[in-house]
Amino acid sequence: MDTRGGASSHQNTDFGTAVEFVYRPTAADFEEALRARARRSPAGRAQALMAPLMAATSVVVFSAFSGAPLPVWIVSLVIAVPVAFWGTVRGLRTMARRMFSMVEPYGQCRTVADDRGAVSTGERASFSMDWTVFREYLETPGLFVLLGGERAAGVALLPKRGAQDPADVERLRVILDRNLKRL
Numbered sequence: 001m002d003t004r005g006g007a008s009s010h011q012n013t014d015f016g017t018a019v020e021f022v023y024r025p026t027a028a029d030f031e032e033a034l035r036a037r038a039r040r041s042p043a044g045r046a047q048a049l050m051a052p053l054m055a056a057t058s059v060v061v062f063s064a065f066s067g068a069p070l071p072v073w074i075v076s077l078v079i080a081v082p083v084a085f086w087g088t089v090r091g092l093r094t095m096a097r098r099m100f101s102m103v104e105p106y107g108q109c110r111t112v113a114d115d116r117g118a119v120s121t122g123e124r125a126s127f128s129m130d131w132t133v134f135r136e137y138l139e140t141p142g143l144f145v146l147l148g149g150e151r152a153a154g155v156a157l158l159p160k161r162g163a164q165d166p167a168d169v170e171r172l173r174v175i176l177d178r179n180l181k182r183l
Contacts, residue, residue: 018114019171023162025103030096033145033157038092040138040183041147048088055084099155111158115175118158129156131179138183144172146180 037044059076062068068076103109106122113119117130134146134156142161148154163169176182 017171018112019168019175020164021111021113021158021160021162021168021172022108022164023111023159024108025100025106025157025159027097027100029143029157029159030099031093032140032143033155034092034096034099036138036140036143036145037147037155041136043147048092051084051088051091052081055080109162111162113158113172113175115178134180136181136183137176139173144176146176147183 034044038048039045056077059073059080063073063076103122106125109120109122111118111120115131117128117133119128120126133154134148137144137146139145142159144158144160146154146156146158158172160169163172
C-alpha cells in the first residue's frame with residue numbers, strides 16, 4: 001500500500017479491492033466513538049464506571065467511620081453517584097473535544113483501507129496503519145471504531161458518511177472482520 005495514499009481508490013489485494021472513505025472529522029464523531037467504547041468494550045466500561053463506584057465506596061466508608069445515621073448515607077449516595085456519572089459524561093465529552101482538536105488541522109481526510117491496513121491522508125498530514133496496531137473494532141450507526149491492542153489505548157474512527165459508494169461500508173466491514181475481532 002502506498003503510504004502517500006496512492007492515486008487509485010480501488011487497489012487490488014490478495015483478498016479483494018480497497019475501499020475509500022473521504023470525510024471531515026467532527027467532534028461529534030469522537031463523542032460517538034468514546035460513548036460506544038464506554039458501553040461495549042471492557043476497558044471502556046471500567047473507565048466509565050470507575051468514578052461512580054469510587055463515589056459510592058467513599059460515601060459508604062466515610063459514613064461508616066463517622067457513624068452517620070442511615071438517612072445521611074442514603075442522601076449522600078443519592079447525590080454522590082449521579083454527580084459522578086455526570087462527571088464521567090462530561091469527561092468523555094472533554095476527551096472527545098481534545099481528540100478532535102488534534103485532528104481538526106488535518107482538514108478533509110481520505111482513508112484507503114485493504115487487507116494490509118489503512119492509509120489516511122489529510123490536507124496537512126498522512127499516516128498509515130497496519131491492522132496489527134488494533135485488536136478489535138465496533139460499529140455504531142455512523143462509525144467504525146477501531147480499538148488499540150493490549151499495550152495501546154488508541155482509538156481510531158472511520159465515519160460511514162465518507163464512503164464513496166454505499167457498498168464500500170459492507171466491503172470495509174468484511175475487511176475488518178477478516179483482520180480484527182468485532183465487539
